[in-house]
Amino acid sequence: VASRSGSSRITLVLTATTEEARNKCLARFDNISGLSKRKGELWISTSAMMLKSFSFHDHTGNIYGAEAHLGRRRLHNFKKCASSGATEILTDNRRQCWTSGVGFRATQSSTLHRSQGLSSTKHTVWCRQAVVDSRHEGARARGRGRGTGPGWQDRAPLVLCLKSCSDRDQVFDALDQARIGHRELTSLLGVLGGQPRLHACEWTFEWAQQRRLANVFHYNRFISILGSRKKCKRAVETFGAMKEAGQTPDTITYTALMGVFDKNGRWERAVATFESMQEAGVRPNAVTFNTLIRSLAKLGRWKQAEAAFSAMQDAGEPPSTLTFNHLLSALSRGGQWEKAAAVFEAMRGAGARADVVSYSTLISAYARGGQWEGANAAFEAMKQAGVRPNTVTFAALLNAAQKHGQWERALAVVEEMARAGVRPNVYTFNSLISALGNGGQWERAEAEFETMREKGVLPDAVTYNALMCAYEKGGQWELAAELFKGMRPAGPHPDAFTYSVLISALGKGGQWERAAAAFEAMEDAGVEPNLVTCNAFMSALGNGGEWQRALWVFDYMRDQGIRPDVVTYGALLHALEKGGQWERVEEVYGSMHETGLEADTIAHNIRINAFAKAGEWERATAAFQEMQEAGMSPNTVTYSTLIAALGCHGYWERAATVFEAMEAAHVQPNTRTYNALLIALDKGGQWEKADAVFHGMEAKGVQPDHVSYDVLIAALEKGGQGEKAAAVFEKMGRHAKQNVQPRFEDSAR
Numbered sequence: 001v002a003s004r005s006g007s008s009r010i011t012l013v014l015t016a017t018t019e020e021a022r023n024k025c026l027a028r029f030d031n032i033s034g035l036s037k038r039k040g041e042l043w044i045s046t047s048a049m050m051l052k053s054f055s056f057h058d059h060t061g062n063i064y065g066a067e068a069h070l071g072r073r074r075l076h077n078f079k080k081c082a083s084s085g086a087t088e089i090l091t092d093n094r095r096q097c098w099t100s101g102v103g104f105r106a107t108q109s110s111t112l113h114r115s116q117g118l119s120s121t122k123h124t125v126w127c128r129q130a131v132v133d134s135r136h137e138g139a140r141a142r143g144r145g146r147g148t149g150p151g152w153q154d155r156a157p158l159v160l161c162l163k164s165c166s167d168r169d170q171v172f173d174a175l176d177q178a179r180i181g182h183r184e185l186t187s188l189l190g191v192l193g194g195q196p197r198l199h200a201c202e203w204t205f206e207w208a209q210q211r212r213l214a215n216v217f218h219y220n221r222f223i224s225i226l227g228s229r230k231k232c233k234r235a236v237e238t239f240g241a242m243k244e245a246g247q248t249p250d251t252i253t254y255t256a257l258m259g260v261f262d263k264n265g266r267w268e269r270a271v272a273t274f275e276s277m278q279e280a281g282v283r284p285n286a287v288t289f290n291t292l293i294r295s296l297a298k299l300g301r302w303k304q305a306e307a308a309f310s311a312m313q314d315a316g317e318p319p320s321t322l323t324f325n326h327l328l329s330a331l332s333r334g335g336q337w338e339k340a341a342a343v344f345e346a347m348r349g350a351g352a353r354a355d356v357v358s359y360s361t362l363i364s365a366y367a368r369g370g371q372w373e374g375a376n377a378a379f380e381a382m383k384q385a386g387v388r389p390n391t392v393t394f395a396a397l398l399n400a401a402q403k404h405g406q407w408e409r410a411l412a413v414v415e416e417m418a419r420a421g422v423r424p425n426v427y428t429f430n431s432l433i434s435a436l437g438n439g440g441q442w443e444r445a446e447a448e449f450e451t452m453r454e455k456g457v458l459p460d461a462v463t464y465n466a467l468m469c470a471y472e473k474g475g476q477w478e479l480a481a482e483l484f485k486g487m488r489p490a491g492p493h494p495d496a497f498t499y500s501v502l503i504s505a506l507g508k509g510g511q512w513e514r515a516a517a518a519f520e521a522m523e524d525a526g527v528e529p530n531l532v533t534c535n536a537f538m539s540a541l542g543n544g545g546e547w548q549r550a551l552w553v554f555d556y557m558r559d560q561g562i563r564p565d566v567v568t569y570g571a572l573l574h575a576l577e578k579g580g581q582w583e584r585v586e587e588v589y590g591s592m593h594e595t596g597l598e599a600d601t602i603a604h605n606i607r608i609n610a611f612a613k614a615g616e617w618e619r620a621t622a623a624f625q626e627m628q629e630a631g632m633s634p635n636t637v638t639y640s641t642l643i644a645a646l647g648c649h650g651y652w653e654r655a656a657t658v659f660e661a662m663e664a665a666h667v668q669p670n671t672r673t674y675n676a677l678l679i680a681l682d683k684g685g686q687w688e689k690a691d692a693v694f695h696g697m698e699a700k701g702v703q704p705d706h707v708s709y710d711v712l713i714a715a716l717e718k719g720g721q722g723e724k725a726a727a728v729f730e731k732m733g734r735h736a737k738q739n740v741q742p743r744f745e746d747s748a749r
Contacts, residue, residue, distance in 0.1 A: 158174065159191055161174050162188075162200045162204065163195060175207050182218075185204075185213060185214075186221055189205060189218060192204055193222075198229055198231075201222075219242040219247055220250075220256050223239060226260060227256065228263070230263065236260075239257055250282060251283060251285050251288065254274070254280075254284075255287050255291060258273045258277075258288065262291055267296070270292070270295040284315065285317060286312070286317045289312040290322055290326060293305050297326055297330035301334075302331050302333065306327070319352065321352045321354070321355055321358065324343065324346075324358065325361060328344065332361055333368075336365070337369035340361070355387065356388065356392075359387055360396050362378045363375045363396040364396040367397075367399040372400050372409070379397055394416075397413050398413050398431035399431050406439075407439030414428070425457060426457055429451075430460075433466040433470065434470075436470060437466060437470025437474075442473065442474035442479075445470035449463070461493065461494070468480050468484065468501045477506050478509075480506075481505075496522075496528065496529065496530045499518060499533055501536075503518050504536040504540070507536060507539050507544075512541050513544075516541075516549070529562075530562065534562060538550050539574065547575040547578070550571070551572070554568070566592075566603065569589075569597065569599070570602045572588055573585055576610070577606050582610040585607055586610075589603070601627075601635055604623065604627040605635075605637045605641060608627075608638065608645070609641045609645075611623060612644060612645030615648075617645045617646055621646075633665075634662075636662075636668060636673060643655045643658050643673065643676040647676055647679045647680025648679070648680075650680075650683045652681050656677065656680070659673070659677050671705055678707075678715070682718070687715040687719030687721060690715040691712065691724070694712045712728055713725045713729060
């Protein structure tokens with residue numbers, strides 16, 4: 001119950017369903033606190049409370065029995081008078097409310113106003129000036145001037161009516177009768193825009209447009225509502241209709257439209273809208289800049305985000321925590337962890353309080369840059385600042401451990417997460433399984449997958465892909481294939497990445513036929529192969545020596561519009577090299593340069609090895625020189641391949657020179673490198689040098705294998721050094737526990 005401040009009238013309005021019930025609620029007022037005699041009705045929103053009947057006390061003692069309910073719950077938290085079945089409400093400091101009955105009586109010192117009892121239950125019943133028209137069932141209040149009244153709350157029956165309308169004409173008729181004002185229209189749009197269905201809000205706005213009631217505030221409200229419902233096209237149409245109606249878009253309009261594009265993932269359009277806003281001479285505010293920086297962050301344009309941040313400061317708009325968070329996100333996505341750290345420090349210097357999003361984004365920036373120490377330091381600073389980490393924080397920390405190859409630290413993060421009382425979700429397990437897989441711990445990754453399901457966390461496609469990657473890196477192609485078979489009954493559908501990992505695992509296991517079957521099944525399932533898939537399939541064919549099929553895949557890629565990259569050419573070169581097609585290797589290498597792609601170290605190594613296997617040591621040497629001239633640094637594989645090529649043709653001096661150049665370049669030789677040099681020295685009859693190389697190999701901590709011992713023993717025998725050969729044979733037996741077992745031919749010697 002309420003009376004407007006300073007008013008000399010009070011009206012009680014009741015929504016009655018029958019004429020009899022309505023007649024019962026008519027009451028006469030004598031002088032109540034100076035109020036003149038009036039007829040009235042009690043109007044209570046059915047969404048707020050339900051009245052079974054009505055009770056009113058005036059000073060003459062006229063009483064009508066009543067009972068009030070709030071939804072399904074009785075109003076139980078109010079005091080009850082013991083005098084009669086109908087209780088009273090006193091409007092002085094001794095206010096009382098009801099449990100069993102509704103009654104109103106005013107004392108001499110009281111003034112009627114909004115009931116404190118009702119407002120304490122967050123339900124307000126408003127009363128306003130009205131005249132009863134007894135000729136119509138369900139009386140309707142008149143005299144509601146546009147833009148007057150205490151608020152839209154007395155329009156609750158109108159809201160219910162609009163929600164129940166099934167077509168546009170019914171909405172138009174109801175609004176025409178209601179005589180809605182500008183302020184009430186703004187509130188009405190907001191209420192209808194929050195409903196599950198938007199048809200009533202859309203028809204109400206159309207009515208306002210046709211009646212020329214819609215102003216810039218209504219357009220702004222409606223565009224914001226459309227954005228929250230992802231009705232991007234309709235929002236753009238409304239923006240155009242606004243200008244056609246002669247309404248000039250203001251800051252809020254442009255900001256609302258930018259928000260529509262941002263929420264719908266159309267960040268390019270959001271940036272373009274900001275540019276149009278500047279061309280129109282409309283001054284952006286803090287919300288505008290925040291939306292702009294967020295859109296630029298989504299696009300990965302960290303430089304433009306920095307420029308927008310500077311423009312915001314130049315415009316006199318102080319950046320908030322939200323602004324800094326958007327800028328941190330932009331820098332994190334751009335891999336600028338150093339700049340992100342600097343912005344974080346500037347944030348604290350500007351007085352903006354870093355929240356959980358700030359710290360989580362900073363940790364993500366460190367993770368993207370492979371800076372585990374920085375991510376861990378940010379996490380410790382977060383705890384010292386009293387900011388409680390959430391699942392996003394721990395996921396970022398796990399990602400940092402994953403990128404840095406720290407699977408042990410990833411497990412420690414999960415333990416820290418449990419101590420903090422943060423429950424792991426699917427993203428947590430995905431990051432943990434990926435970290436374990438990258439660390440070669442496929443058994444632990446498999447165990448975490450089972451733990452995940454035991455805790456009721458449903459794996460998604462990313463989870464299966466992460467575990468399959470762990471199997472692929474661990475050489476467990478059988479388990480990868482078994483996991484793939486279990487995906488479809490479990491729910492997640494394999495995507496292009498799933499098939500790519502499966503094909504790669506099968507290829508590394510020498511199962512090129514199974515890889516080909518998986519590639520065909522992928523197309524049958526309607527999943528389009530992408531660049532990664534084709535590269536994995538070509539590598540699988542290359543490992544199987546199927547260079548003709550690899551050429552077919554290369555042609556298939558060009559037919560499908562998939563542009564080959566350096567990895568593609570490397571896989572094709574490997575297939576041709578393994579098939580002994582050194583001429584085709586040279587041809588494909590030349591076409592690679594024609595497309596503008598620069599060969600990487602792997603491609604150069606394959607080319608050198610192809611020449612070496614074909615006995616073209618001159619070409620191999622020339623390819624090595626071309627590699628150096630191109631600015632590529634040869635690695636251990638490069639030197640080992642060239643030494644082997646020279647050694648097989650008896651050029652031990654050239655091979656020794658290459659080995660010396662390798663050491664001078666500080667490239668660490670491995671067992672294969674030493675074996676290639678030992679073979680070259682053996683073919684050249686240089687048993688002394690071979691013996692020295694063998695001892696130097698051991699001195700540098702490189703473990704000899706069967707080939708090392710075989711070649712050295714053969715070199716010593718050719719040089720007539722039988723005793724030394726026997727000593728090497730005995731030494732070989734002592735190293736049996738390091739998996740160096742003497743073979744039959746060694747024993748025969």
